Amino acid sequence: MPENLIFTNKEIAFLRELKRQKVEFMLVGAAAAALQGAPVVTQDVDLWFKDVKDPGIRTALRKSSGIMVPSFGQPPPTFAGDAVKLFDIVLTMHGLMSFDEEKKNSFEVALGTLRVRVLDLDRIIKSKETVRLPKDLLILPVLRDTLKTLRHKKTRRTPARAGRGR
Secondary structure, three states: OOOOOOOOHHHHHHHHHHHHHOOOOOEHHHHHHHOOOOOOOHHHEEEEEOOOOOOOHHHHHOOOOEEEEEOOOOOEEEEOOOOOEEEEEEEOOOOOOOOOHHHHEEEEEEEEEEEEEOHHHHHHHHHHHHOOOOOHHHHHHHHHHHHHHHHHHHHHHHOOOOOOOO
């Protein structure tokens, strides 16, 4: 899995500050899939927060010269500012369980010296299959192939247990 992305130092600093503030979040969506090896491109990075009202988010934004722009109506709030404009706020992962339940289906990935939580690829696929946005339907075959490849590599690395049959 890639260790570094095209995040700027300011974007990494924002993510680092979220962790410093003990904000619970995970990367989801196409960017999280790319971090797991999927050959996909995206224009944003989706951040799923356990609680979008966590005061640590505002502190991290302030320290990164960013702000949260409230939503008017249905869409989630957004971030504004150079260090945070890449990130989109996700309130719900459709077709999945709560943040706490899905946290069990996540793991940490290194972005340089920073480790961030990423939703497992099979759960990203499940959500995209549920929502069925046209852009998601286009990349689903690539995500499924990546998942199949990752599972194949994992089983090849697991040593067989000779002489342990039942």
